[in-house]
Amino acid sequence: MNFIWLDWAMxxxxxxxxTGIAFMTRRLISNYDSxxxxxxxxxxxxxxxxxxxxxxxxxxxMYFSEQGYKSGFSAFAIGVISLLGFVxxxxxxxxxxxxxxxxxxxxxxFFGLRxxxxxxxxxxxxxxxxxxxxxxxxxxxxxxxxLYMVGLPPEALPxxxxxxxxxxxxxxxxxxxxxxVLTDYVQFIILFTSVVLTTYFAITHVGYDALIAAxxxxxxxxxxxxFLSDDLGWLFIVWLVFGLPFTGMWPPALSRALSTVDGETSxxxxxxxxxxxxxRALMPMMWGICAFAYFAGAHAVPLPMVDxxxxxxxxxxxxxxxxLPNGLRGLVVAAALxxxxxxxxxxxxxxxxxxxxxxxxxxxxxxxxxxxxxxxRLSVVGCGLFVLxxxxxxxxxxxxxxxxxxxxxxxxxxxxxxxxxxxxxxxxNTPGTLASLCVAGLLPLTTIFLDGSGIVPPAYEWMxxxxxxxxxxxxxxxxxxxxxxxxxxxxxxxxxxxxxGTGGN
Amino acid sequence: xxxxxxxxxxxxxxxxxxFFLVEVVVVVGGARDIGDMMRSLMGQADENREES
Numbered sequence: 001m002n003f004i005w006l007d008w009a010m011x012x013x014x015x016x017x018x019t020g021i022a023f024m025t026r027r028l029i030s031n032y033d034s035x036x037x038x039x040x041x042x043x044x045x046x047x048x049x050x051x052x053x054x055x056x057x058x059x060x061x062m063y064f065s066e067q068g069y070k071s072g073f074s075a076f077a078i079g080v081i082s083l084l085g086f087v088x089x090x091x092x093x094x095x096x097x098x099x100x101x102x103x104x105x106x107x108x109x110f111f112g113l114r115x116x117x118x119x120x121x122x123x124x125x126x127x128x129x130x131x132x133x134x135x136x137x138x139x140x141x142x143x144x145x146x147l148y149m150v151g152l153p154p155e156a157l158p159x160x161x162x163x164x165x166x167x168x169x170x171x172x173x174x175x176x177x178x179x180x181v182l183t184d185y186v187q188f189i190i191l192f193t194s195v196v197l198t199t200y201f202a203i204t205h206v207g208y209d210a211l212i213a214a215x216x217x218x219x220x221x222x223x224x225x226x227f228l229s230d231d232l233g234w235l236f237i238v239w240l241v242f243g244l245p246f247t248g249m250w251p252p253a254l255s256r257a258l259s260t261v262d263g264e265t266s267x268x269x270x271x272x273x274x275x276x277x278x279x280r281a282l283m284p285m286m287w288g289i290c291a292f293a294y295f296a297g298a299h300a301v302p303l304p305m306v307d308x309x310x311x312x313x314x315x316x317x318x319x320x321x322x323x324l325p326n327g328l329r330g331l332v333v334a335a336a337l338x339x340x341x342x343x344x345x346x347x348x349x350x351x352x353x354x355x356x357x358x359x360x361x362x363x364x365x366x367x368x369x370x371x372x373x374x375x376x377r378l379s380v381v382g383c384g385l386f387v388l389x390x391x392x393x394x395x396x397x398x399x400x401x402x403x404x405x406x407x408x409x410x411x412x413x414x415x416x417x418x419x420x421x422x423x424x425x426x427x428x429n430t431p432g433t434l435a436s437l438c439v440a441g442l443l444p445l446t447t448i449f450l451d452g453s454g455i456v457p458p459a460y461e462w463m464x465x466x467x468x469x470x471x472x473x474x475x476x477x478x479x480x481x482x483x484x485x486x487x488x489x490x491x492x493x494x495x496x497x498x499x500x501g502t503g504g505n
Numbered sequence: 506x507x508x509x510x511x512x513x514x515x516x517x518x519x520x521x522x523x524f525f526l527v528e529v530v531v532v533v534g535g536a537r538d539i540g541d542m543m544r545s546l547m548g549q550a551d552e553n554r555e556e557s
Contacts, residue, residue: 043542045533046539046542047538048531049531049532073510076513080516185539188528188532188535192524192525193528196525208514221507221509224507224509275526276524278516278524279524279525280524281520282520283520283524
């Protein structure tokens with residue numbers, strides 16, 4: 001066990017604070033809007049806090065550090081592309097301003113308005129499926145971090161997963177978006193402070209020159225040049241660039257933009273918080289690189305093994321557990337819990353709202369606010385249980401980040417790309433959108449389920465690599481929506497939408 | 506250091522600075538926004554109670 005009483009005290013204080021906030025905000029939930037979108041009363045800085053906390057999850061720290069461990073400094077290219085994406089969205093308001101001006105609750109709702117009810121349901125199902133698979137690794141990665149940081153035996157992993165799930169379910173179900181927003185603010189402070197402090201300790205323990213030397217010896221030029229990297233390479237960079245216009249539009253982040261007071265605040269939100277996204281990627285990657293240099297040295301503890309191979313995802317937490325001073329270790333674990341909870345609660349609430357708003361409500365529009373809240377709470381529990389099972393059963397063929405990227409492509413190349421077409425291309429119609437949604441929703445499943453399974457002959461394995469499938473998905477999606485829309489303009493004339501208002505609630 | 510090594514070192518420094526800057530701005534501004542949000546939600550809750 002790596003913990004002393006001071007570390008435990010910090011964690012208990014943090015848990016009491018966040019669950020207390022959730023219970024105190026119950027009386028503010030007066031209708032469905034206040035449960036799901038905090039009454040659309042989110043202003044800029046609080047919006048930034050909640051989006052920053054949501055998008056900096058424990059899973060983010062884990063997958064970025066693993067990527068840094070495996071790719072060295074080349075992994076930094078991912079953070080730079082992410083920053084460019086946020087700058088683009090922040091400057092142009094691409095997609096987010098249009099959706100906020102139309103007063104959408106969720107992105108799939110736009111499909112119902114612009115196309116048809118069946119298109120809304122298809123878009124919602126794809127979003128829901130991609131989101132659940134993506135979220136499926138949150139619990140297992142979060143539990144692994146805690147396991148190695150605290151120094152618990154490996155047999156404790158499933159119990160930790162269940163415990164974390166129960167904790168998140170408790171205050172998400174009770175408080176809805178208001179409690180999520182308020183706890184996000186507290187979590188933002190703890191989380192951002194801990195990330196900066198941990199980065200300082202991680203680098204100073206190994207030494208910056210030693211880091212560079214270790215990466216140079218192991219990876220050569222590919223450890224610094226992403227185009228020469230064995231793990232990444234130019235195909236991977238092209239794939240990420242294709243997704244650049246859709247940066248930060250995963251539904252939980254979008255729900256923050258839709259909760260703001262107006263469309264202009266949504267746009268500013270992306271512009272400002274995007275500035276922190278470079279650090280959000282690069283600092284945990286640096287922890288991974290530090291862990292790499294540490295385990296390459298002679299005085300390291302052994303790296304845990306999984307199925308006979310080193311568990312690269314465990315490198316960062318094991319390293320931090322060895323080098324952080326007492327007290328700070330507890331603060332970092334409290335921050336990690338904050339990161340896990342702020343991300344997990346928002347994601348649970350988001351997928352549940354998609355299930356209710358975009359799949360159930362189009363079929364049962366007569367549901368009252370109370371029934372909708374109850375249904376959303378039940379689906380929060382259902383999604384949580386699914387995540388628990390998926391975390392046990394699935395292990396990605398490449399790194400965890402690359403699994404996140406391919407499930408992200410499943411959503412962005414289908415739902416986001418067709419949303420953009422619907423907002424900015426007048427000829428986009430229902431058949432074109434449905435064709436694009438189906439092809440882009442299904443193609444990524446080939447790499448998710450077939451890559452590494454041994455089913456595909458070795459000569460054709462390159463075809464199901466995530467990089468190839470990711471690029472093919474974007475290209476196919478554009479081709480299908482353009483061609484199918486143009487071919488069916490007469491039989492299915494496109495609808496034109498007008499914004500509800502330029503500002504206000 | 507090679508060109509890539511120097512570039513990544515600078516970019517990393519900028520990333521840490523921006524991250525810290527955003528934290529300070531959000532913590533200060535967010536405290537004010539919380540007050541506004543609570544007032545707005547309490548107003549909505551009162552209105553809904555009166556309607557029902």
